[in-house]
Each structure stands twice: as C-alpha cells, then as structure tokens.
Amino acid sequence: MNLRKFAPVAAFVAFMAAFPWMVAPFDAISHYTDVMVFAGIFCLVTIGLSLLMGFAGQISLAQAAFFGIGAYASAILTGRFGWNPWAAMPAGAAAAAAVAWIVGVPALRLKGHYLAMATLGFGVIVHIVLNEEVEWTGGPSGMVDIPGLSVAGVRVLSETAWYYLVWTFVAAALIFSYHVLHSRVGRALRAIHEAEKAAEAMGVPVASYKVQVFVYSAVLASLAGSLYTHYVTFLTPSSFDLMWSVRFVLMVVVGGMQSLWGAVLGTVFLTFVGNEWLHVFADFEVLVYGGILLAVALLVPQGLVVWMQEKLSRRRETLLPRSE
Amino acid sequence: MESAGFGAAWLQYALGGITIGAIYALVAIGYNIIYNVTEIINFAQGEFVMLGGLFAVFFYEACGLPILAAFLAAVAAVALTGLVLERYVIRNARQATVLSMIIITIAFSILLKGGAMLAWGKDPYRLPPFTGGGSILWNGVAVQPQALWVLGVSGIIVVCLTLFFRRSVYGKAMLACADNPAAARLVGIPVRTMIFLSFMLSAAIGAAAGVSITPITLMEYDRGALLGLKGFGAAVLGGLGQFFGALVAGLLLGLAESFCAGYVSSGYKDAVALVLLLLALFFKPEGLFGSKEAAGLKRF
Numbered sequence: 001m002n003l004r005k006f007a008p009v010a011a012f013v014a015f016m017a018a019f020p021w022m023v024a025p026f027d028a029i030s031h032y033t034d035v036m037v038f039a040g041i042f043c044l045v046t047i048g049l050s051l052l053m054g055f056a057g058q059i060s061l062a063q064a065a066f067f068g069i070g071a072y073a074s075a076i077l078t079g080r081f082g083w084n085p086w087a088a089m090p091a092g093a094a095a096a097a098a099v100a101w102i103v104g105v106p107a108l109r110l111k112g113h114y115l116a117m118a119t120l121g122f123g124v125i126v127h128i129v130l131n132e133e134v135e136w137t138g139g140p141s142g143m144v145d146i147p148g149l150s151v152a153g154v155r156v157l158s159e160t161a162w163y164y165l166v167w168t169f170v171a172a173a174l175i176f177s178y179h180v181l182h183s184r185v186g187r188a189l190r191a192i193h194e195a196e197k198a199a200e201a202m203g204v205p206v207a208s209y210k211v212q213v214f215v216y217s218a219v220l221a222s223l224a225g226s227l228y229t230h231y232v233t234f235l236t237p238s239s240f241d242l243m244w245s246v247r248f249v250l251m252v253v254v255g256g257m258q259s260l261w262g263a264v265l266g267t268v269f270l271t272f273v274g275n276e277w278l279h280v281f282a283d284f285e286v287l288v289y290g291g292i293l294l295a296v297a298l299l300v301p302q303g304l305v306v307w308m309q310e311k312l313s314r315r316r317e318t319l320l321p322r323s324e
Numbered sequence: 325m326e327s328a329g330f331g332a333a334w335l336q337y338a339l340g341g342i343t344i345g346a347i348y349a350l351v352a353i354g355y356n357i358i359y360n361v362t363e364i365i366n367f368a369q370g371e372f373v374m375l376g377g378l379f380a381v382f383f384y385e386a387c388g389l390p391i392l393a394a395f396l397a398a399v400a401a402v403a404l405t406g407l408v409l410e411r412y413v414i415r416n417a418r419q420a421t422v423l424s425m426i427i428i429t430i431a432f433s434i435l436l437k438g439g440a441m442l443a444w445g446k447d448p449y450r451l452p453p454f455t456g457g458g459s460i461l462w463n464g465v466a467v468q469p470q471a472l473w474v475l476g477v478s479g480i481i482v483v484c485l486t487l488f489f490r491r492s493v494y495g496k497a498m499l500a501c502a503d504n505p506a507a508a509r510l511v512g513i514p515v516r517t518m519i520f521l522s523f524m525l526s527a528a529i530g531a532a533a534g535v536s537i538t539p540i541t542l543m544e545y546d547r548g549a550l551l552g553l554k555g556f557g558a559a560v561l562g563g564l565g566q567f568f569g570a571l572v573a574g575l576l577l578g579l580a581e582s583f584c585a586g587y588v589s590s591g592y593k594d595a596v597a598l599v600l601l602l603l604a605l606f607f608k609p610e611g612l613f614g615s616k617e618a619a620g621l622k623r624f
Contacts, residue, residue: 059423106606112422113365117556118605121598124553128598132591242549246430253427283442290434297427298416 016167020160032276033159037231039271040166044224046251046263047173048217053249054257055181056213057193058108062119063248065126066218068240069096070225072130072137075146075235085149089226093219100218101211108210123245130237142236149230162231169227170264173220177260180216189213247274250293256303265305332464337586338579343471343540345578346478347373348597350533351555352562352570353485354526360489360502360565361522364425368409368433370552371440372527375402376534377543378440381449391454399531405436406527410520433548440545448542451535474536481529482571489567498522502565550594554581557601563611573612 023032045063052058073092077083083091107118130137137143149156149165156165180186191199192206200206229235247270255266273292274285300307351373358366379398383389389397409432417428454473459466489495500508501518509515534543558577562569577597585593604611 053423057423059426107602110605110609113426114560114605114609116367116426117365117553117560118602121553121557121601121605124550125595125598125602128592128595132589246434249427249430284438286434286438286441288438290431290438293431294413294428294435297424297431298413301417301424 013171020163024160031159033163035272035275036268037159037162037166038228038275039268040163040170041224041228041231042248042251042271043170043264043267044173044227045217045221045248046255046267047170047177047260048220049248050252050255050257050260050263051177051180051189052213052217053252054259054262055186055189055193056210057196058210058214059112059116059249060119060214060217061116061242061245061249062103062123062126063217063221064240064242064244065123066096066100066221067225067228067244067248068126068130068237069099069218070222071229071235071240072143072225073222074226074229075143076136078147078230079143079145085147085226085230089223092226093222096218096222096225097215100215104211104214104218105207108207108214120242120245124242127237127241130240137237138235140237142234144234146229146233146235148233149227166227166231169223174260174264181260185209185212247289250289252303254292254296254304256306258302259305259309262303262305266303269304333586335463335465337582339465339467339471341579341582342575343474343578344537344582345558345575346474347533347537347551347574348555348558348577349571349574350478350481350529351551352558352574353481353567354530354533355556355559356565356567356570357485357522357526357529359559361498362414362519363502364414364429365556366409366523366526367426367429367552368436368548369526369530369555370548370550371433371436372402372406372530372548373534373537373551373555374440374543374545374548375405375436376531377451377538377547378444378449378534378545379531380535380538381444381451381543384451391452395454395532395535398535399528402531402534403524403528406523406525407520409527410523414519414523415516433552437545437548444545446545448544449538450542451538453539454536468540470536470539474540477532477536478571481532482567485529486567494518494521553601554594554597557597557604560601560609561604561611563613566611566613569611569613 019036020033023029045067049060049063052060070089070092073095074085074088077088077091078085103119103122107115107122110118131140133139151165156162181189188199188204188209191202191204192209196206225240228239251267251270252263253266254270255264256262270292274289296303302310351369354369354372355365358364358369376398379401380391380394383394383397383401384391387394387397409429413428413432414425417424453468453470455469457469459468461467487495489499497508497513498518498521500511500513501515505515508518537543554577555574558574559570560573561577562571562573577600580600581593581596584596
C-alpha cells in the first residue's frame with residue numbers, strides 16, 4: 001500500500017476515532033454520536049449491498065428483511081430464551097444466511113427487473129410474517145425490554161462506547177470486503193458485472209459467486225440488525241419494511257455503487273439527512289428523499305463519491321500532465 | 325341449511341376475489357403496455373392506481389363533479405402524470421441500464437407517494453359507488469353494484485386494448501417499437517411518440533383501476549406499492565406482455581387471495597399473491613401462457 005492510498009485511510013480512521021470527542025463539547029451537535037451509531041449500523045448493511053450491486057451487478061430490495069431477521073432473531077433468543085447476545089448474533093446471521101441461500105439460488109438466476117421484483121416480493125413477505133406472528137414477534141406493536149450488550153463483562157451503555165463498538169464492526173466489514181474485492185472472487189465479480197456470458201465462458205462459476213455475495217450481504221445485514229436491536233432495545237416491524245430496503249439501495253446509489261467508500265459516505269450522509277436535517281421538513285421527508293434519489297440517478301448515476309473522484313483525478317491530470 | 329350457508333360463503337369469497345382480481349389484471353396490463361414498447365418495468369405503476377383513486381376523490385368532493393366526470397378527470401390527471409414521468413424523467417436518464425431504470429422509476433414512485441401524502445394526508449378516503457342502489461341478492465350472495473362496474477370496466481379495457489394492438493396501425497406500431505426500435509424508426513414509426521403514448525396509456529389504465537376500486541376498498545396514499553407488486557405478480561404469471569394472460573392470472577391471484585382470507589388467515593392474504601409471484605419467477609418466469617422461446621428473447 002503506497003502513501004497516496006494510505007494517507008486518506010489514515011485520515012479517515014483518525015477522524016472517526018476522534019469524532020465523539022470533537023462533537024461532545026458542543027450541545028447542539030453532541031448527539032451526533034448517537035446518529036453516527038445508527039449510521040454505522042446501516043453501513044454494515046450497505047457495504048454488503050454495495051458488493052452485490054456495484055461489483056456483482058445484482059440488485060436486492062430485500063436487505064431490510066435480512067436486517068429484520070437478524071434483529072428479531074437476537075431479540076427473541078436473548079429476550080425469550082435468555083441466550084447470551086454474542087451467541088444470538090451468529091445464530092441470527094446463520095438463519096439469515098440460510099434464508100438468503102434458499103431465496104438466492106432461484107432468485108439470482110433472474111436478471112434486472114425480475115430480480116428486483118423477486119427480492120421486493122420476498123422482503124414484503126418477511127414484513128408480513130413479522131406483523132402476523134404475534135406470538136413470537138409481538139406483531140405490529142413489536143417487542144420491548146430487549147437486553148443490552150456487554151463486552152468482557154462490562155455493559156455497553158454510553159453512546160460513545162456504542163459508537164466505538166459499531167464502527168469496529170464496520171472497519172472489520174470494510175477490511176474483509178476490501179480483501180474479497182481484491183481477490184480472485186472480486187475480479188470474478190467484476191467480470192460478471194462487465195460481461196456475464198464472457199465470464200461464464202472463461203470458467204467463472206457465475207451462479208455460485210452471485211449467491212455467495214448475496215449470502216454475504218445478508219449476513220452483514222443480519223449482524224447490523226442484531227446490533228440495532230441491542231442498541232435501541234425495542235423493535236417494531238415498521239423498521240424493516242419496504243421503504244427501508246429502498247433506503248439502503250438509495251444509500252449505496254447516492255454514495256456510488258462501485259466504491260466501498262461510496263457506500264459508507266452515502267450511508268452517513270443519508271442517515272444525517274433522515275435523522276437530523278429533514279426533521280425540519282417533517283412530512284416533506286419522503287418527498288425530499290425521492291427527489292435526492294431521482295436527481296442522483298438522473299444526473300450523477302455513478303454516485304457522488306465516484307463522481308468527485310473522477311473530477312479530482314481529471315484536475316490532477318490537467319495540472320500534472322503524465323510524463324511518459 | 326348448513327351446506328347452503330357454506331355454499332353462499334364460498335360464492336361470496338369467489339365474487340370478492342374476482343373483483344379484486346380484475347383490478348390486479350388492470351395493473352398487470354399497465355406493466356405490459358410499457359414493457360411491450362420499451363422493455364422497462366415501471367415500478368411506479370402501483371402509484372398510478374393510488375393516484376387515480378385519490379384524484380377521483382378530489383374531483384368528486386372538492387370540485388363537485390358528478391362521479392363519472394370525476395372518473396374521467398382522474399384518469400386524465402394520472403395520464404398527465406405518466407406523461408411527466410416519460411417526458412421529464414425517463415427521457416433524461418443518462419444511463420439507460422436496467423439497474424438505473426429500476427432506481428429511477430422507484431424514485432419517481434417515492435415522489436408520487438410523498439406528494440400524495442402531503443396533498444391528501446394519511447387517512448383513507450371514501451368514494452360513492454358509480455351507481456346507487458343497495459346490494460343485489462343472488463343465490464344467497466350479496467352483489468355490490470360497484471363490483472359489476474369493476475368487472476365491466478376491466479372487460480371493456482381488455483377488449484379495447486386487444487383490438488388496439490392487433491388491428492390498429494398505432495397499436496401495431498407500438499409493438500414494432502418493442503421488437504426492434506431501430507427497424508421501427510427505419511420504416512417511419514416515431515418511436516419517441518410511441519414510448520410517450522405507452523406511458524400515458526398505462527397510467528390512464530392504472531388510474532381507471534384505482535377509481536373503480538376506491539368505492540369498495542377505500543384508498544390511501546401508501547396503497548400503491550402492494551397493488552403494484554400484486555399486479556406485477558399477475559403480469560408475470562400471465563406471461564409478461566400478454567393481455568389475455570394478465571387477465572386470467574389477475575383473476576386467479578384475486579381468487580387465491582380471497583379464499584385465503586376467508587378460510588385460512590386474513591392476515592396472510594397479502595402474502596398469497598407474493599408467494600405465487602415468487603413461485604412463478606423461480607419456476608416459470610415465462611408465465612402460464614408464455615412460450616419458452618419467446619421468453620428466451622426477452623431481457624429478464
């Protein structure tokens with residue numbers, strides 16, 4: 001890793017580590033740590049989705065369903081059966097992986113519109129189940145008093161502690177995903193995105209790779225759901241409906257599909273837009289959301305981060321013509 | 325006595341299923357028209373249905389139009405929305421990849437839903453039936469006159485569209501655009517105009533479905549997504565692009581849903597159509613009436 005690549009990463013890590021201490025002294029923005037906890041949780045979902053959309057070229061409108069499977073698995077296993085949250089989390093992830101595999105094998109044979117509709121339909125079915133299985137999920141009124149998390153015997157209570165915990169997960173997911181993308185699998189995924197038939201002819205097991213990425217994205221979404229459950233300690237099905245699946249897609253698209261950084265920055269940006277800045281607009285929120293999505297899809301389809309990278313590298317090239 | 329009661333319940337569910345099924349068929353036909361001309365699946369199709377119902381309420385209640393005039397005005401207003409979608413959104417898309425088209429139509433549907441929420445609020449709205457008079461009792465089954473209107477409107481639309489696409493020059497020109505836009509342009513078909521017409525026609529049909537069903541089920545701002553998804557189920561089940569198939573599949577979905585609500589669980593009735601949609605997509609994506617070869621040519 002050369003310096004030019006390393007410097008922005010180091011700056012990012014330093015900024016993220018200092019963030020709670022930077023906002024804490026200012027009353028008006030001290031709750032930004034709390035917003036960033038949610039942003040981190042959503043980042044886990046969108047990192048997986050970005051791999052699926054930007055690199056494998058497949059869309060999923062079911063991520064809120066996997067998010068919900070993780071959240072409810074954690075809530076039920078810890079609340080009802082007294083499991084340790086750290087045991088419930090992988091159990092939820094395993095359940096999400098199994099469901100993703102069962103749905104993914106037939107669904108990922110479909111392309112484009114059909115895949116979008118299939119995942120959409122699946123997501124709505126999961127939402128209906130969460131609403132209807134009142135005995136297990138509490139139905140539309142949801143679940144309360146879900147236990148919190150402890151690390152090494154110490155309860156994770158303060159927002160700052162949660163912030164570091166969640167963003168450690170995000171960092172791990174980023175590092176793992178980065179290595180996946182720069183491995184044989186990552187190259188194969190990009191080949192699938194560019195020209196699926198050609199990739200298949202070259203011997204890439206297209207179907208199996210697509211399903212693997214889908215399962216990976218479901219596992220990340222499920223882990224995010226588990227963290228979400230233990231952070232907010234109550235659940236209602238409305239946090240896992242269709243609109244949330246659309247929001248996750250939106251976060252990836254706004255940031256830029258073909259970049260993990262795009263997913264992270266898009267997610268942080270839109271979490272602040274949704275949780276903080278749009279409260280001024282109240283009922284206009286949905287409208288502004290739709291407007292942002294439409295504007296980005298029409299004007300900068302590659303996403304804001306990739307668009308800025310392109311602008312910057314073009315400027316650099318004009319300033320410093322490459323000497324051959 | 326008991327068997328008679330059972331029979332009546334059965335018939336009653338069937339009637340309800342056919343009524344709502346006719347609506348799904350109309351939504352499916354809306355997808356088919358746009359798909360036939362552009363090979364785009366319009367994710368905002370369900371919102372056209374919702375807007376149709378709410379616009380009719382607006383024209384009837386706020387403008388005081390008679391109900392049939394309100395029906396026509398609502399259809400025209402939603403057709404105009406379809407025009408806006410095509411002219412100002414779809415046509416300006418810089419990347420016409422499938423993924424970006426999906427995102428663009430989803431974004432437009434969010435805008436329509438958000439706009440409807442602002443304009444009409446979150447309450448469901450009522451509309452009187454097109455013609456007065458109470459339910460007709462027939463074989464122990466109460467038949468709402470509005471149910472007959474729904475069936476009539478759907479039947480007329482299906483017949484007219486079939487004739488339009490089979491017999492008229494415009495209909496054939498629209499189909500030619502779907503088969504091969506470049507060739508269609510070469511023989512002098514204005515492809516742009518045809519695409520534009522397909523969006524208006526599809527929006528108008530969605531609106532007609534929305535107005536017809538509002539007196540029976542009421543209408544509110546967030547009904548679009550589910551109606552759209554079920555309608556898409558009917559479109560896939562019937563074979564994408566086929567009008568007759570959409571009609572049959574829509575009725576089947578409606579019946580399945582109504583019987584599930586009656587005999588199994590009313591909470592899961594919405595899931596029935598979605599499970600059937602997934603099964604159709606997974607095992608028979610060419611639909612019940614589509615041929616495998618034709619399906620191979622389409623871009624699924």
